[in-house]
Amino acid sequence: MKPAIKRACLLGTALFSLCASAAQAAGVLVGTWDLRGNGQLAAVYRDGANLQVVEGGSTRNYSFGNVVWSV
Incomplete structure (x- = not known):
């Protein structure tokens, strides 16, 4: 296999892995709100028994x- 094609395949695999793990870690989006009153929206995700706030x-x-709860 040519080195350029091999590098492209490895880069594509790495990017796919990063995107898939980020989506997996985020859980299910519950919604976005200004939680601190500073005008900046925070995304709230449910991940099992955890809430993740990304801001x-x-x-x-x-x-x-x-x-045992649902939104």
């Missing part, structure tokens, strides 16, 4: 003991 490049996680 401005940072992520905060909140755990719940009871996982």
Whole structure:
């Protein structure tokens, strides 16, 4: 296999893996809200018994003991 094709395949595989893991880690989008009142929207995701709040490049996680709830 030519080196250029091999590099392209490896790069494509790496990018796919990164995108797939980011989507997996995010969970299910519940919604976006201005949670701090600063005009910046935060995305809230449900991931099992956790809520993940993603805002401005940072992520905060909140755990719940009871996982029997729905939105």
